[in-house]
Amino acid sequence: MSLETFIQQLTNGVSLGSLYALIAIGYTMVYGILRLINFAHSDIFMVGAYFAFYLIAVFRLPWLLSAILAVALTACVGMTIDRVAYRPVRNAPRISALITAVGVSFFLENLGLVTVGARPKPFQRPELMAKVVRIGPAAISGVSIWVPILSIGLVIILLYVIYRTKLGMAMRSVATDIDTTRLMGVNVDTVISYTFAIGSALAAAGGIMWACKYPQINPLMGIYPGWKAFTAAVVGGIGNITGAMIGGFLIGLIEIMAVAMFPSLSGYRDGIIFGLLLVFLLVRPTGILGETLKEKV
Amino acid sequence: MGKHFFAALRRHLNTFLTLMLVGLLFLALRWANTRLDDFTLRILRTGAVYIVAAVSYNLINGITGQFSLGPNGFMALGGYVVALLMLPVPQKQFVWFLEPLIWPLNSFSFASTWYFFGLSLLLAGLMGAFGAFLVGIPSFRLRGDYLAIATFGFGEIIFVLANNLIPLTNGPLGMKGIPELASVYWCFGWAVIATLVVSNIANSSYGRAMKAVRDDEVAAEAMGVNVFQAKMLAFVVSGFFAGVAGGLLVPLITTISPTLFTFTMTFNLLIIIVLGGLGSITGSVITAFSFAIASEVLRAVESPMNIGPIHIPGIAGMRMVVFSALLVLLMIFYRRGIFGQFELSWDWIRSLLTKAAGEEVRKKWTRGKTSS
Numbered sequence: 001m002s003l004e005t006f007i008q009q010l011t012n013g014v015s016l017g018s019l020y021a022l023i024a025i026g027y028t029m030v031y032g033i034l035r036l037i038n039f040a041h042s043d044i045f046m047v048g049a050y051f052a053f054y055l056i057a058v059f060r061l062p063w064l065l066s067a068i069l070a071v072a073l074t075a076c077v078g079m080t081i082d083r084v085a086y087r088p089v090r091n092a093p094r095i096s097a098l099i100t101a102v103g104v105s106f107f108l109e110n111l112g113l114v115t116v117g118a119r120p121k122p123f124q125r126p127e128l129m130a131k132v133v134r135i136g137p138a139a140i141s142g143v144s145i146w147v148p149i150l151s152i153g154l155v156i157i158l159l160y161v162i163y164r165t166k167l168g169m170a171m172r173s174v175a176t177d178i179d180t181t182r183l184m185g186v187n188v189d190t191v192i193s194y195t196f197a198i199g200s201a202l203a204a205a206g207g208i209m210w211a212c213k214y215p216q217i218n219p220l221m222g223i224y225p226g227w228k229a230f231t232a233a234v235v236g237g238i239g240n241i242t243g244a245m246i247g248g249f250l251i252g253l254i255e256i257m258a259v260a261m262f263p264s265l266s267g268y269r270d271g272i273i274f275g276l277l278l279v280f281l282l283v284r285p286t287g288i289l290g291e292t293l294k295e296k297v
Numbered sequence: 298m299g300k301h302f303f304a305a306l307r308r309h310l311n312t313f314l315t316l317m318l319v320g321l322l323f324l325a326l327r328w329a330n331t332r333l334d335d336f337t338l339r340i341l342r343t344g345a346v347y348i349v350a351a352v353s354y355n356l357i358n359g360i361t362g363q364f365s366l367g368p369n370g371f372m373a374l375g376g377y378v379v380a381l382l383m384l385p386v387p388q389k390q391f392v393w394f395l396e397p398l399i400w401p402l403n404s405f406s407f408a409s410t411w412y413f414f415g416l417s418l419l420l421a422g423l424m425g426a427f428g429a430f431l432v433g434i435p436s437f438r439l440r441g442d443y444l445a446i447a448t449f450g451f452g453e454i455i456f457v458l459a460n461n462l463i464p465l466t467n468g469p470l471g472m473k474g475i476p477e478l479a480s481v482y483w484c485f486g487w488a489v490i491a492t493l494v495v496s497n498i499a500n501s502s503y504g505r506a507m508k509a510v511r512d513d514e515v516a517a518e519a520m521g522v523n524v525f526q527a528k529m530l531a532f533v534v535s536g537f538f539a540g541v542a543g544g545l546l547v548p549l550i551t552t553i554s555p556t557l558f559t560f561t562m563t564f565n566l567l568i569i570i571v572l573g574g575l576g577s578i579t580g581s582v583i584t585a586f587s588f589a590i591a592s593e594v595l596r597a598v599e600s601p602m603n604i605g606p607i608h609i610p611g612i613a614g615m616r617m618v619v620f621s622a623l624l625v626l627l628m629i630f631y632r633r634g635i636f637g638q639f640e641l642s643w644d645w646i647r648s649l650l651t652k653a654a655g656e657e658v659r660k661k662w663t664r665g666k667t668s669s
Contacts, residue, residue, distance in 0.1 A: 035442075037442055037445060037446065085625050085629070088629045089628055089629060089632075092628075092632060093362070094364075094442070095358065095362055095364050095575070096628050096632055098364045098442060098445060099364070099567065099571060099624065099628050100624075100625055100628040100629070102366075102564070102567065102624070103621050103622075103624035103625035103628065104621075104625055106564055106617065106620075106621035106624070107618065107621035107622055107625060110614055110617040110618045110621055111618055113614045113617075114614050114615055114618055118614075227449065227450075227453070230446065231450075234446065267457070267460065267461035268457055268458075268461055270453060270457050271453070271454045271457035271458065271461075274450035274451070274453045274454050274457075275450075275454060277446065277447070277450045278432070278435055278447055278450055278451070278454075281435040281436065281439065281443055281446075281447055282434065282435035285435075285438070285439045285443065
């Protein structure tokens, strides 16, 4: 492999990885607080991309404004899903909550298929993202540069919220011990609602940037990115935000590099990631940064 | 002899009754096989295959309480085993026109003999069980929901392999012209076997261990239940029957391709066991069979309708929207499903009858008393 293709693939892998990281954070936050795999998260990612698409194509809003509005709307969708579907099963056996999550995920996908149709739609990306930049010998698309920068910016804001605000303190507290937090006078349901809002907003941002990277959107576009991001969350150590980021970059790089180095494996790229997931569960189930979760009796 | 016979009958009454019921079912199938048309028979056979899949899925999800998303992967394994073994040799040469099928599969076929079909179904089941064992090792060492993730990942790996291992699976094109061997006897025979095996496991000490794990894993472990072993047994048995179900489905519809066993298959089974009641085998059997019939009937929902002057255009895919909304609503409002954890058993029927008879006797007796 020549140096320039290497640099191209590296930036490609980093930008893909940063998208996985954004989605993985949503999974890991919800899991950290509720011990629930939010299967619908991958479809919230899709919903975000569609909101942006319709705001741009139908309402003719400027690109940046549509993106911000789409993120806000998707955050509301995330809160609604929590309120309508997850809150009623919060005290039910864990398997009920998981089945509900699978149901919500399938509902969003099929509702998408029925309402907007299965045909992929062309996503209009801004000039900045479409432009090709030359760095040294390599030609790199604007997406590969802007996506990691924007993602890291969003993660810095998130870390500020979590470690420097009252809401963040409440979230960390709920993740540690939900009952004690309730006794301390924190409205736990509101905190969980905000967690879903933040996670969904990040997923929407990821979805919009994904649509800039691969400018065709369809109602099932979230499934594979979602599962790979979940793998990233497990690999990084589920419940751990820094771990989710490391896992995301790792998965993105492995996926791109494996195909770049062994082109004959390109058909197996999804299988490689899921195989890695099984290996990690066998060898180091707590992930890279995770600590052993103690079962509360 | 008579005395011994009746003593044995009394002791094993439930077994005798079950055998009689199976005999009745056999007679009903013979009648159906000669009198009913192909289309109806096909629906009945699909219903029986759904029973095999749903009952086995309920063993791991409902009875052991471990959330698996795996049946589509195990069914795919079983389906490919049967397809590869039963496809006639000339058809194999015809189907693999890009790359030849690997040796030794390209040189032989089990052809259409019934005992070889039975053997290949067993192999399909063993393949499913082996797959379940492989996924179970990493998942069950951990507490929590890792099984859901691992089984989903496994299903996707199978999908990717089926699409890419062209010399073995013929990739996305799949295979066609598989002999239609899954007769009503095979399908219902396996439905009976799966139901009996799973309900006997559920009522054994192993089954009680599984239910203990479902209700409280920590308490079960403290009481000396080997949690890993209980989960693994449930999962491997479940994988076995899922493999058989896949192996029955393929010679029923005579084709196979990777898209036959997608996540939608698992989702349908999930709807079935939740609606029937997680943990109720009776519920799974009845709902699975009804589901197969209902999904034929519900096709009408998606086709355009004319109600008087009003024209409703058909919306393809509406069925799945309704199903997924139904699943969420069931979980929120009606978590126990139709049957809860109720099981239809001979003891239950007998207690019902004796209760009714007792009522009758009591009434007669009291009437007699008051009149005299």
